[in-house]
Amino acid sequence: MLYTVRSGDTLFSLARHFGIPLRDLLAANPQIDDPDQIFPGQTILIPSAPKPGSPSQYVVRPGDTMARIAHRLGINLVSLLAANPPVENPNFILPGQLINIPANPLAQYVPQPVDTLFLIAHKFGVSVQDLISANPQVLTHPLPGQVLVIPRPPGPNRIVSVAAEYGYQDLRADITTLLATYPFLSQQVIGYSVLGRPIPAVKLGQGPHQVCYCASFHANEWIMTPVLMRFVEDYARAYRRLVPLHNANVRDLFQSTTIWVVPMVNPDGVELVQQGITPGHPYFEAVIAMNAGSRNFDTWKANIRGVDLNDQFPANWAAEKARGRPEPAPRDHSGPRPLSEPEAVALAELTRRQDFQLVIAFHTQGEVIFWGYRDLAPPESEEIAARMAARSGYTAVRNAGSDAGYKDWFIQEWRRPGFTVEGGRGINPLPITHFPKIYADVLPVMLCAAQP
Numbered sequence: 001m002l003y004t005v006r007s008g009d010t011l012f013s014l015a016r017h018f019g020i021p022l023r024d025l026l027a028a029n030p031q032i033d034d035p036d037q038i039f040p041g042q043t044i045l046i047p048s049a050p051k052p053g054s055p056s057q058y059v060v061r062p063g064d065t066m067a068r069i070a071h072r073l074g075i076n077l078v079s080l081l082a083a084n085p086p087v088e089n090p091n092f093i094l095p096g097q098l099i100n101i102p103a104n105p106l107a108q109y110v111p112q113p114v115d116t117l118f119l120i121a122h123k124f125g126v127s128v129q130d131l132i133s134a135n136p137q138v139l140t141h142p143l144p145g146q147v148l149v150i151p152r153p154p155g156p157n158r159i160v161s162v163a164a165e166y167g168y169q170d171l172r173a174d175i176t177t178l179l180a181t182y183p184f185l186s187q188q189v190i191g192y193s194v195l196g197r198p199i200p201a202v203k204l205g206q207g208p209h210q211v212c213y214c215a216s217f218h219a220n221e222w223i224m225t226p227v228l229m230r231f232v233e234d235y236a237r238a239y240r241r242l243v244p245l246h247n248a249n250v251r252d253l254f255q256s257t258t259i260w261v262v263p264m265v266n267p268d269g270v271e272l273v274q275q276g277i278t279p280g281h282p283y284f285e286a287v288i289a290m291n292a293g294s295r296n297f298d299t300w301k302a303n304i305r306g307v308d309l310n311d312q313f314p315a316n317w318a319a320e321k322a323r324g325r326p327e328p329a330p331r332d333h334s335g336p337r338p339l340s341e342p343e344a345v346a347l348a349e350l351t352r353r354q355d356f357q358l359v360i361a362f363h364t365q366g367e368v369i370f371w372g373y374r375d376l377a378p379p380e381s382e383e384i385a386a387r388m389a390a391r392s393g394y395t396a397v398r399n400a401g402s403d404a405g406y407k408d409w410f411i412q413e414w415r416r417p418g419f420t421v422e423g424g425r426g427i428n429p430l431p432i433t434h435f436p437k438i439y440a441d442v443l444p445v446m447l448c449a450a451q452p
């Protein structure tokens with residue numbers, strides 16, 4: 001509940017009065033810098049005192065809605081809804097029904113007349129961006145008396161660090177740390193690369209609507225791997241902290257949608273681009289020969305045996321084969337037959353096993369969203385692409401004029417929306433300094449595509 005401080009109150013007297021440890025009272029009110037300095041008229045959040053063995057409950061009165069109860073108890077509506085998963089329609093609850101009161105609701109704060117978003121963010125040690133995300137109702141300036149949700153301050157660092165090149169070892173280490181930090185995530189190895197590296201998929205959410213985001217089919221387009229990994233982290237963080245992610249309600253999305261993320265389809269190729277190759281490598285001679293003797297692999301797209309993984313799928317594969325290079329090469333060789341490469345097989349099997357309603361293959365570069373394949377895309381593909389384009393500033397384009405890509409095959413086989421998103425702009429491999437802009441542009445695309 002919210003309590004308005006009266007003359008003569010101290011935090012110590014309030015803690016005693018409400019039977020709450022002072023530490024809990026302070027924890028619920030991070031805006032209080034000095035517990036000796038509270039003033040009459042100030043609003044304080046009183047956390048509910050834990051009763052051993054029984055969660056706090058509230059008996060619904062006639063005319064109540066979840067929003068009204070949250071307001072009356074001075075707790076955040078998102079926290080209240082999260083504590084009551086069976087309540088499906090928050091506007092339709094019955095008198096006499098018992099509602100759980102969350103033990104640890106998000107902090108709330110009623111701005112003072114002098115407050116700005118910047119001052120409030122500073123006071124609570126959160127970023128202005130997080131504060132705005134948690135309070136989409138605030139347009140420019142907090143109004144006095146308006147109740148703000150204060151998100152929990154971020155940890156010192158993100159798990160997914162993008163300060164330098166992001167390789168396969170980073171990927172594996174970050175997945176391990178993310179799973180330990182957010183146990184509601186899970187991982188599945190969907191197959192193995194030519195060199196025997198496990199290809200991981202990370203699963204976000206538990207809803208019946210299933211979508212798949214995958215990246216780094218092409219070795220020199222690896223920057224999209226940390227983009228997907230940062231998305232996994234931010235999504236998990238927002239879910240745990242009960243805050244929206246870029247105005248999307250992650251709590252709802254988590255229940256409605258399962259997002260399968262395959263961050264690196266081509267680990268052997270990514271390693272080649274980032275680290276080069278040395279004589280002990282099993283494909284050393286073959287790779288140097290395919291690369292015309294050069295030790296620079298900046299233009300390498302293929303897997304380690306010179307097959308372009310996005311020319312591997314059984315969607316008019318022969319037509320793509322005829323246009324491409326006849327022999328193994330750094331790019332544009334379709335392989336001896338469709339799905340000859342284990343990396344492409346891994347993704348195809350995952351796609352056949354799951355019931356994906358939508359897939360996105362992330363590549364670089366061009367800031368383009370391709371949504372068609374011949375005339376096979378369903379009508380909604382164009383609408384979804386237009387929405388994604390509006391939110392990212394990218395351009396929606398119908399066809400890439402090629403065949404045998406992952407999204408081509410997905411559209412052909414399932415007649416459901418499949419997209420190729422070409423993130424960023426420049427010469428591949430895009431420098432890691434482009435990461436913040438690419439992530440900012442592509443995040444709303446991923447959130448938009450997850451909506452059932």
Ligand SMILES: [Zn+2]
Pocket residue numbers: 217218221310363364
């Ligand atoms: Zn590509």
